[in-house]
Amino acid sequence: MSLPVFPSRKVKWNSVKTPDFNTTSVILGRGRRKSITNRAYPKWTIDVQFTGLKQREYEEIIGFLCNVGGGSFLWLDHEDNRQINTIIAQGNGTAKNFQMIRTWGTNNVFYEPVTDIIPETLRVYVNEQYVNNYTLNENGILTFNAPPTGIIRADFMYYWRVALDDSVDFTAVYRNFYETGSLKFITV
Template identity: 35%
Template sequence: MAQLKKFPNINTLEWKSSKSQKWNTVVKTSGAGKVRTLTTWQRPQYTITTAFAYLTPAQYKTLMGFFASIKGGHQPFLWLDPEDYEEKGIRLGVGSDGRWQAMRRMGDYLEPVEYIENVVLYADGQKVGSVRVDKGLITTTATVSPTAIITADYKYYWKVRLSGDEFTAELQYKNIYKSKSMKLVTVR
């Protein structure tokens, strides 16, 4: 698969952005009223709804070009969410085999993340050198005690696609654009 594109670094999002979570749960109720539930997904699907409060002409052209290059909702891309984008000191396990899956923490819930960068790995609080990352799997060739507590700091991206095929930006005033709301949906 081709390398995923990163969403352009434009930091003028509106404050009224939202993030929703969806599960695919099947509910069956017996004649006696007993309920059985089953979820068919291992992880939730998130929908991020946001808009740009203002865009310069250069930012407007950058966004229009980006959405044209991914063909609307056709190709997924990497989104650096302004609120949920990093983990600091997250515990990944112990040093037993030298491989750890990067995780995103939402309260008590943990889910794996694949696209990370700026990784700093620690064993019992001491920085570990020579770290490699492949699809969220962090490995090291450094000698680490099998009982060491492994923690890490990193920045992560959400793999999303545009929900639908449309992105709209409008000219508000001379050289000031504003976008309409756009929805991004996580994909696996």
């Protein structure tokens, strides 16, 4: 089942992303703090606003949100939607399936799985050579026809799989010109 894609519109600058690891902390005997995260990957809250919406765009966003209700949909973040030359895995000549990932920081400090790749943007390389002997499923699993050997890299764009966290306010700034209050999307 394919999820609906949020209609791309005029996003205000200053959108905010907040990672939540659901961390539990305790203070030990000598005042030292011990913490553990309860998630392997953060749940993200993406806070955006839209401005300069015409009547048709305003109605399209309301219609979309009413149609999906509290359900999941895909969000193309205007600032964070692409990975370039990302190391996906080291092929060992045995494994054929590899999870697509997004990396954070230089030298791949942190990575997390990506499920919703935009297929037409995907370019895969094994040992710096472009290949096309693979399939990609809806969960972001790259499956090679034959197990690769060497470094697997990819360039691609992706959606964030999200749901609307709460309600949203729309303001008629003046005739046929609308803007939204904060829309909070949470990753699902």
